[in-house]
Amino acid sequence: MGPAEVQKVSLPSSYPSLPFTQIRCHHVPENSKDVTPTIVVELYRPGKHNAFTDTMMYELEEAFKLFDVDDRVKCIVVTGNGRIYCAGADLERGFVGGQEDFRDHRDGGGRVALAIHRCRKPVIGALQGSAVGIGITMTLPMSIRVAYKNAKIGLIMEACSSFFLPRLIGMSKALHLTTTGSTYPASHPLLNTLFSETLDTPDAVLPRALEIADEIVQNTSTVSSYLMKELMYRDTGSAEGQHLLDSKVIYEMFGSKDNTEGVQSFLQKRPVKFVGSMQQDAPGSWPWYTTVDTSNRPQAEGYLFKPKL
Known part of the structure; x- marks a missing residue:
């Protein structure tokens, strides 16, 4: 599709x-x-x-x-x-x-x-x-x-x-x-x-x-919370494999809008306001697993589909 x-x-x-x-x-x-x-x-x-x-x-x-x-x-x-x-x-x-x-x-x-x-x-x-x-x-x-x-x-x-x-x-x-x-x-x-x-x-x-x-x-960041849940349920089966996966995901997240907002809110001593979403801001490494259902997830009207390259 x-x-x-x-x-x-x-x-x-x-x-x-x-x-x-x-x-x-x-x-x-x-x-x-x-x-x-x-x-x-x-x-x-x-x-x-x-x-x-x-x-x-x-x-x-x-x-x-x-x-x-x-x-x-x-x-x-x-x-x-x-x-x-x-x-x-x-x-x-x-x-x-x-x-x-x-x-x-x-x-x-x-x-x-x-x-x-x-x-x-x-x-x-x-x-x-x-x-x-x-x-x-x-x-x-x-x-x-x-x-x-x-x-x-x-x-x-x-x-x-x-x-x-x-x-x-x-x-x-x-x-x-x-x-x-x-x-x-x-x-x-x-x-x-x-x-x-x-x-x-x-x-x-x-x-x-x-x-x-x-x-x-x-x-909390919606993106980070979901990815952490995914890392636990969709693990690679070994400590070494998980280390490689952790490294890939967290490296991408370092440049995310929510990571920037988290750092800025801490430095400015103000409440955090995360705005990232999995639709717009999911790291390219997700999903790292093969899904059983191969149909595309529905999207809200008004959001642009960003195909993975």
Whole structure:
């Protein structure tokens, strides 16, 4: 696919105005008419414990596609409506199979997990209540997870969790969790490396996640944060190979607008204002890995496509 064929995405003037039915998007502060650097995504199925459906899958995919290419957005916080974060798949609707060739089927939870994983903005999970199945596995690609300490967590191997979970908590704990099939409180020792913080009350979770989001927005470079995540997940497999990759990436970043701004703000003793984006300012060495999906990532309308030479 050449530059002229890159898919263009129209960005919304307001995220709360998007016609989603099973998720809600909120600006921060909520009364802002303009798109804010932090966006809250609320899983929204009142009376259904925010159980996961195909509709929720499509809406989350669409939302994260927009966040990925929208340079106005710097951080996303995902939470649930009511007392449950997400009860997992909606069992009342059941599981449907056999309607397509198994070679063509893509697990819905995995589609959401990969949409979050591919998003080039930091994502924070704010689990104000229990999360089971896809309810917890959708949070594994997120950069940070904050939870109510007594939220029940139940894990199975789906939604790419066999890739993410052992990397986040280690093989031993991951095997224990999946072998027993039990639910555990978020504060359980088996989960103590999955959550950055576990809080005493459900009401404390979202405000704390928003504090972390504000810290990210005010102090970090979107480009640097994403590249550091990529370096960890897309490693070369050896210390030597990683040294060569580190050297290449950081050398390019020395001349970037965000690096210049970081140095100047430090010398001038003023708050930093990073403006770099992966669309405009990604180093030429990225991506250094071979992508499984060879289709081009969508771009926001108004940005120029810069082919790699």
